[in-house]
Amino acid sequence: MIDCKKIWMNGSLVNHDEAKIHVLAHTLHYGSSFFEGIRAYETDKGPAIFRLDEHIERLFASCKIYRTEVPFSREEVKEAIFQVMKANELKSAYIRPLVYRGYNKLGVNPTTCPVEVMVAAWFWGAYLGEEAINSGINAMTSSWRRLAPNTMPTLAKAGGNYLGSQLIKMEALENGYDEGIALDYHGLVSEGSGENLFLVKDKVIYTPTLASSALLGITRDTVITIAKELNYEVREESIPRELLYIADEVFLTGTAAEVTPVASIDKIQIGNGDKPVTKEIQKYYFDVVKGVRILKEEWLTYVK
Numbered sequence: 249m250i251d252c253k254k255i256w257m258n259g260s261l262v263n264h265d266e267a268k269i270h271v272l273a274h275t276l277h278y279g280s281s282f283f284e285g286i287r288a289y290e291t292d293k294g295p296a297i298f299r300l301d302e303h304i305e306r307l308f309a310s311c312k313i314y315r316t317e318v319p320f321s322r323e324e325v326k327e328a329i330f331q332v333m334k335a336n337e338l339k340s341a342y343i344r345p346l347v348y349r350g351y352n353k354l355g356v357n358p359t360t361c362p363v364e365v366m367v368a369a370w371f372w373g374a375y376l377g378e379e380a381i382n383s384g385i386n387a388m389t390s391s392w393r394r395l396a397p398n399t400m401p402t403l404a405k406a407g408g409n410y411l412g413s414q415l416i417k418m419e420a421l422e423n424g425y426d427e428g429i430a431l432d433y434h435g436l437v438s439e440g441s442g443e444n445l446f447l448v449k450d451k452v453i454y455t456p457t458l459a460s461s462a463l464l465g466i467t468r469d470t471v472i473t474i475a476k477e478l479n480y481e482v483r484e485e486s487i488p489r490e491l492l493y494i495a496d497e498v499f500l501t502g503t504a505a506e507v508t509p510v511a512s513i514d515k516i517q518i519g520n521g522d523k524p525v526t527k528e529i530q531k532y533y534f535d536v537v538k539g540v541r542i543l544k545e546e547w548l549t550y551v552k
């Protein structure tokens with residue numbers, strides 16, 4: 249069970265056991281939901297939510313793509329997040345706002361169903377494990393591709409998209425790996441099941457372009473900003489699969505996964521096992537999210 253005593257639902261805080269929806273809700277049948285994963289870290293000045301505005305913007309953007317009007321303002325959703333953080337007395341947290349189509353009629357057309365919103369928050373440690381943050385994970389190239397262009401939009405963080413991610417993740421785990429790396433429709437590198445991907449070769453940092461069906465990750469943007477701050481050249485390019493095998497370093501980024509090194513892909517060791525660039529960026533990242541080092545003041549929202 250997820251340890252969160254109070255959940256915000258459609259305007260008020262409810263107890264964990266009362267935060268329920270109807271089995272005929274549209275979202276359950278047709279995947280009509282849009283969400284965010286946000287982290288708050290413990291800092292000297294209390295809990296700070298990392299890049300809250302960008303997450304709220306992406307949530308509203310996902311809804312816009314799907315012609316979904318959110319019945320609360322951005323400010324109200326932010327306020328809900330603060331309430332949930334406080335009600336659960338969280339010092340650090342993983343925060344999950346979700347916009348979904350509720351219960352009215354059960355046809356494919358979502359527009360007859362009410363748009364509902366919930367926010368939950370709970371403590372969640374390292375997504376791929378504490379060990380992974382230090383030593384790296386073993387990944388495989390997935391036999392499942394990411395969504396093809398003009399099928400399901402990958403720039404929307406929609407619940408339905410995560411069926412593809414589930415196939416990628418389960419295949420990797422079944423085969424004894426920690427994570428799967430998906431190629432896009434054209435066979436170029438896209439991303440992990442829930443993380444963006446970076447590689448380092450000859451001191452240059454590469455990450456796939458958005459045209460490779462990757463999510464416009466907020467951690468991706470943070471890492472690009474940090475890398476440039478550290479004077480690395482960062483290239484957003486199409487990446488052929490085999491460049492992963494001959495890279496000096498590979499790492500994954502995400503709000504949940506933070507900055508996680510990749511030790512091997514398809515049982516091929518990445519580089520010589522040293523990860524100087526990944527470690528440098530990872531340290532900088534943790535310093536920034538924890539307010540130890542201020543890169544952009546507006547990236548931290550302190551819970552009032």
Ligand code: PMP
Nearest residue numbers: 442443444463465466467502503
């Ligand atoms: N790609 C996918 C498919 C994801 O689910 C996530 C996690 N939201 C990411 C990338 C990383 O995005 P972010 O850094 O904004 O968490």
